[in-house]
Amino acid sequence: MNVGVLGSGDVGKRLAGGFAARGHDVVVGTRSPGKAELGTWAAGVKGKVRLGSFSDAAKHGELLVLAVHGENALEAIEAAGQDAFSRKVVIDVTNPLTFSNGVVGLFVGTTDSLSERVQKALPTAKVVKAFNTVGSPQMVDPRVPGPSRLELLIAGNDATAKQQVTDVVKSFGWSGTIDVGDLAAARWLEAMVPLWVRVGGTLHTWAHVWAVARE
Numbered sequence: 113m114n115v116g117v118l119g120s121g122d123v124g125k126r127l128a129g130g131f132a133a134r135g136h137d138v139v140v141g142t143r144s145p146g147k148a149e150l151g152t153w154a155a156g157v158k159g160k161v162r163l164g165s166f167s168d169a170a171k172h173g174e175l176l177v178l179a180v181h182g183e184n185a186l187e188a189i190e191a192a193g194q195d196a197f198s199r200k201v202v203i204d205v206t207n208p209l210t211f212s213n214g215v216v217g218l219f220v221g222t223t224d225s226l227s228e229r230v231q232k233a234l235p236t237a238k239v240v241k242a243f244n245t246v247g248s249p250q251m252v253d254p255r256v257p258g259p260s261r262l263e264l265l266i267a268g269n270d271a272t273a274k275q276q277v278t279d280v281v282k283s284f285g286w287s288g289t290i291d292v293g294d295l296a297a298a299r300w301l302e303a304m305v306p307l308w309v310r311v312g313g314t315l316h317t318w319a320h321v322w323a324v325a326r327e
């Protein structure tokens with residue numbers, strides 16, 4: 113499958129590497145495709161990864177991943193061109209985080225989410241919120257002692273798209289997903305993240321995950 117990943121940060125690189133290692137053909141979109149350190153990273157990835165613009169990545173992918181800073185999500189979509197997202201599944205990993213005065217919060221309220229704003233900007237795309245509640249090191253081949261079943265929380269409006277994302281999640285080494293509902297549920301998946309940041313600050317780790325322990 114052709115995969116386009118918008119964003120070349122920790123998340124973009126981790127997920128792009130996961131897709132490439134599983135035989136997918138990946139283009140990573142960034143504002144700086146010529147950056148030497150990105151070239152070095154891409155050359156070291158197992159599998160097929162190329163660097164390009166946000167537009168190159170969005171046009172290339174049959175499946176797209178949005179992995180830029182939350183405050184820049186709509187700007188990155190604009191730069192990529194809305195048409196390139198048409199009818200595609202878009203995995204939205206972004207979080208609408210703010211750090212004003214050093215305090216973590218959200219720039220959306222409880223009646224909105226960044227995923228819903230992304231869906232509004234891309235009306236024909238099938239946006240699925242996934243991976244936003246887990247640290248980037250654990251997104252692919254998760255290594256956490258704990259529940260015997262490690263399930264990723266996801267939300268979205270399209271059942272087929274959620275099934276496709278569940279297949280990706282399983283191929284990345286997770287037991288499966290817990291589908292918490294339509295994209296309005298992204299409000300609560302995003303709201304878990306300021307607490308995830310607080311827990312990370314207390315435990316001095318950014319490789320922790322929210323998971324559901326159950327019978």
Ligand SMILES: NC(=O)c1ccc[n+]([C@@H]2O[C@H](COP(=O)([O-])OP(=O)(O)OC[C@H]3O[C@@H](n4cnc5c(N)ncnc54)[C@H](OP(=O)(O)O)[C@@H]3O)[C@@H](O)[C@H]2O)c1
Pocket residue numbers: 118119120121122123124141142143144179180181182184187188205206207208209243244245246247248249318
């Ligand atoms: N890190 C985690 O463990 C984690 C876990 C779950 C969810 N997330 C979410 O995933 C997203 C990416 O996080 P990250 O840790 O990968 O961040 P990061 O390493 O700091 O990378 C930031 C990304 O945002 C893009 N960006 C920055 N300013 C931009 C602008 N003005 N216009 C367009 N794009 C811009 C950068 O694009 P370039 O490629 O052009 O530099 C880069 O790809 C965030 O929304 C974050 O909340 C992160």
